[in-house]
Amino acid sequence: MTPITEVEGRRLALSNLDKVLHPLTGTTKGEVLHYYATVGAAILPHLRDRPVSFLRYPDGPDGQLFFTKNPPPGTPSWVRTTPVPRSEDPRARQVVIEELASLMWAANLVVEFHTPQWRASSPAVADRLVFDLDPGPPATVVDCCRVALHLRERLAADGLEAFAKTSGSKGLHLLVPLAPTPSGQVSAYAKQLAVEAETELPRLVVHRMARALRPGKVFVDHSQNAAAKTTATPYTLRARALPAVSAPVTWEEVADAAGPAADPEELVFLMDDITPRLERYGDLLAPLFAPERAGGLP
Template identity: 85%
Template sequence: MTPITEVEGRRLSLSNLHKVLHPATGTTKGELLHYYATVSGAILPHLRDRPVSFLRYPDGPDGQLFFTKNPPPGTPAWVKTTPVPRSEDPRARQVMIQDLPSLMWAANLVVEFHTPQWRAEAPAVADRLVLDLDPGPPATVVECCRVALWLRERLAADGLESFAKTSGSKGLHLLVPLEPTPSEQVSAYAKQLAVQAEADHPSLVLHRMNRALRTGKVFVDFSQNAAAKTTATPYTLRARERPAVSAPVTWDEVSACRAPAELVLLMDDIAPRLERYGDLLAPLLDPDRAGALP
């Protein structure tokens, strides 16, 4: 029997709670749901008012993975959606995760949460800039940290404050709170930063996704600033062998990183970090911290 749970007045059927989703750690679906309930105060502000895309992995990271922007079949009527017209479907809508019941409903589908850099009320007008630092082996997150520190200084020279989070995979994401700016302008500026990083560090940085040149270098992916693109939402679990989280880190941790394991944050690490630091990405939600592009 599927247990029915009531969350803030909404009835939810939560299924397969004992199913192991991450065999390497024995992590069950019930533990995944508990994680999202525990960190809901941190993840919800980063999800709210943004159309959400889901990477679904109902049988764990080794099973079938599928990416969906459309509301999944059976989406309850009380889960908010917003119009996000696409060329192939001008009437398309996407889910918005506005509250705890919606979060727990989505988590029960076993998903990674991905969001654009803009809010539903202002499509293609970004309120944050993102740079995805992706290492080509044998480079690791250690090399990403070196690039992140350079980018942090470069952004600061333009009056912009940046914040770091793990990608939940091998790399690092840099996020910058912005005054609302058209996505095209943000993309152009982000590309300039990536090109300049490569010019300054040609042996370490790439600004183009060129697989042949990737070995030992950090690809600075600026493309996720395009209006149609999304990035892993802060605090989302990732479909990885272990239950890794795309989680904020301090600049001290970035500076001190000497081994990849130091910046692997798993599900059980997050509640203690929130207790210690609060949400390190809260400044992204503060209009007073938003900078203007030069």
Template identity: 75%
Template sequence: MTPITEVEGRRLALTNLDKVLHPATGTTKGEILHYYATTAGAILAHIHNRPVSFLRYPDGPDGQLFFTKNPPPGTPSWVRTVEVPRSEDKQARQVVVQDLASLVWAANLVVEFHVPQWTADEPNIADRMVFDLDPGAPATVVECCEVALWLRERLAADGLHAYAKTSGSKGMHLLVPLEPTPSEQVSEYAKSLAVEGEAALPGLVLHRMTRALRPGKVFVDHSQNAARKTTAAPYTLRARTEPTVSTPVTWEEVEARQNLVFRIGDIAPRLEQYGDLLGPLINLNRAKPLP
């Protein structure tokens, strides 16, 4: 029998709770749902009113992975969907995860949560900028820390505040709260900083994903500022061998140039210790204009 759970008045059928999704750690689907339920306040704040794309991995990270922007088959009528531009002349509907019941329903599908840099109210108008720091082996997140520190100083010179999180995969994301700005302008500015970073740190930074040049360097991916692109949301679990989470980090941790990796069991204690380190992203007073 499939257990029926009531979440905020919504009846949810939660399936295969004993299924091991991360064999390396023995992490079950039930433990993953517990993780999302207990960190809901933090993740919901960052995906609030943003159309969500799902990377689904129902049989774990070694099984089939598929990325979808469309509402999954069987999406309950009470889950909010919004119409968003998919191309110049085409609209499509996407899910907005706006409450605990919607979050648990989506987590039961076994997903990564990905969101654009804009909200459903103003498609293609970004309220945050992102830099995805992607290391090419043998470089790791340690080299990403070096690049993140350079970017923080460069952004500060333009009056912009940067906040860091692990990607939950191999690298790191820098997020910058902005006054609403067309995505196209944000993309141009982000690219200019990536180019500048390559000139300033030529042995370490790349601004283009040229495979032959990747080993030992950090690709500063500015492309996720394009309106149609998405980034792994803060606090989302990733489809990795171990149950790693895209985790906000302090600048002291970045300065220590540690191998920053966090799993689901680390997040509740960190929230208790630090609160939401990305809280400034949703504080309108921290949003600044592009120079």
């Protein structure tokens, strides 16, 4: 029998709570749902007013994974959707996660949350810039941290403040709050900085996606600033054998992880690590929402 629970006055049917989703730790779906209920106050501001895309992994990371932008079949009428015109479907809509009830409804589908750099209220006008730093083996997140420190300094030279989070996979994300700026302009600026980084750090950085160029280097992926692209939302669980989270980190942690004797595992944060980090630091990405921290492109 499927358990029924009530969240903020909404009745939700939560299914398969004993199913193991993250095999290396034996983490069950029920534990995943408990995680999202616990960190709801932290993740919801990063989801609110942004059309969400789902990477679904209902049978765990070793099962079928599929990416969807359209509202899933059976989406309740009380879950907000917003028009997101796409070239293949000008009438397209996507889900917007506004409150705890819709967060738990979506989490019950077993998903990664991915969001664009703009809000539903201002499509294709970005309020943040993102770099996805992706290491090509044998490079690791240690190398990503070295590149992140370089980019932080370069952004600061243009009056922009960067914040960091783990990708929840192998790399690191940098997020920069912006005054509202057309996505095309943000994309061009991000590419410019990625090209500059490759010129200044040629043995460490590559700005092009070609696999042949990437072994031993950090790919500075600037493409996620395009209006049609998305990035893993802060605090989302990732479809991995371990219940790894895309977790905000301090610049002190990044600097420590960039050291010569650094251990890449120092920047792996699992589901159970997040509540203690929130208790210690609060949301390290809260400045993304502060208008006074938002910079303009040069």
